[in-house]
Amino acid sequence: MRIGCLGLGNMGQPMAGKLLDAGHELWVYDVREEAMLPLLERQARRAASARELADACDTVIVSLPTLEIFRRALSGPDGLLAGRALKTLVNTCTLGVKFVREVEQQCAAADVTVIDIPISGGVAGARAGTLAMMVSGNPAGVADLMPVFQLWGKTVVVAGDRPGAAQVMKLTNNMLCAVALVATSEAMTMSGKAGIPDNAMLQVLNNGTGRNFATTHIFPDAVLPRTFDFGATIEILMKDVDLAIEQGEELGVPMWVSQAVRLVLKHGVFQGRAQQDMSRIVEIIEDGTRK
Numbered sequence: 461m462r463i464g465c466l467g468l469g470n471m472g473q474p475m476a477g478k479l480l481d482a483g484h485e486l487w488v489y490d491v492r493e494e495a496m497l498p499l500l501e502r503q504a505r506r507a508a509s510a511r512e513l514a515d516a517c518d519t520v521i522v523s524l525p526t527l528e529i530f531r532r533a534l535s536g537p538d539g540l541l542a543g544r545a546l547k548t549l550v551n552t553c554t555l556g557v558k559f560v561r562e563v564e565q566q567c568a569a570a571d572v573t574v575i576d577i578p579i580s581g582g583v584a585g586a587r588a589g590t591l592a593m594m595v596s597g598n599p600a601g602v603a604d605l606m607p608v609f610q611l612w613g614k615t616v617v618v619a620g621d622r623p624g625a626a627q628v629m630k631l632t633n634n635m636l637c638a639v640a641l642v643a644t645s646e647a648m649t650m651s652g653k654a655g656i657p658d659n660a661m662l663q664v665l666n667n668g669t670g671r672n673f674a675t676t677h678i679f680p681d682a683v684l685p686r687t688f689d690f691g692a693t694i695e696i697l698m699k700d701v702d703l704a705i706e707q708g709e710e711l712g713v714p715m716w717v718s719q720a721v722r723l724v725l726k727h728g729v730f731q732g733r734a735q736q737d738m739s740r741i742v743e744i745i746e747d748g749t750r751k
Contacts, residue, residue, distance in 0.1 A: 472523030514543020583691030
């Protein structure tokens with residue numbers, strides 16, 4: 461199958477690599493040459509723009525970091541929708557329901573079907589092929605692409621038959637991840653200040669009721685060794701939290717805890733941490749202990 465990949469960042473590059481592993485003909489485009497190079501060295505084909513990618517491929521997978529970058533890549537004379545071959549746009553980004561419906565409307569006018577499949581599992585999951593995916597869109601289109609999705613991970617949950625439903629699932633997941641990360645940062649800082657060794661505290665948490673993704677992965681892999689290399693920025697997490705709160709408030713759900721977590725993230729952004737790895741959120745809490 462000929463497939464195009466637009467956006468080859470920390471998540472997009474290993475996901476595109478899985479397509480090459482399975483023998484698909486891969487076309488790639490990213491504004492950064494260094495992002496394309498590892499795939500080009502494996503015989504992926506280079507596109508010079510999003511439009512050229514959509515001229516060559518009827519299916520294009522999009523993995524981009526922000527709504528504005530996505531909007532620019534979609535529209536305009538060099539955008540995806542200017543391409544002649546594009547029939548299916550596969551969105552792996554966390555964009556929120558409102559934006560995905562906007563994308564769906566633009567694509568429908570160009571006779572392009574949108575399959576919405578945001579992903580969860582981080583860079584390690586993308587590299588290992590153990591991502592969890594939430595998918596919504598045309599059932600026949602989802603069924604046709606299911607073998608491709610399963611190259612990224614075995615957990616593919618169908619959220620609905622229209623793009624956007626999967627976004628609600630993803631925002632729910634990411635909001636809980638953000639809450640767990642901030643709460644774990646507070647808990648680990650508190651136990652550390654009390655003189656409890658970090659490894660001992662994590663052993664208790666991971667075998668008790670406090671277990672969560674931050675205690676099982678982010679802290680042992682990126683915080684305790686002080687590598688801070690989980691693979692996603694505070695800015696990206698801030699975007700997802702904003703979208704989750706917007707979605708909850710639209711549905712009339714009190715988002716009290718989520719609002720508190722957003723304040724912590726905003727404080728980090730104010731400190732100049734927007735482009736730092738999200739595992740450095742613990743440093744925001746640690747900074748607060750210093751007098």
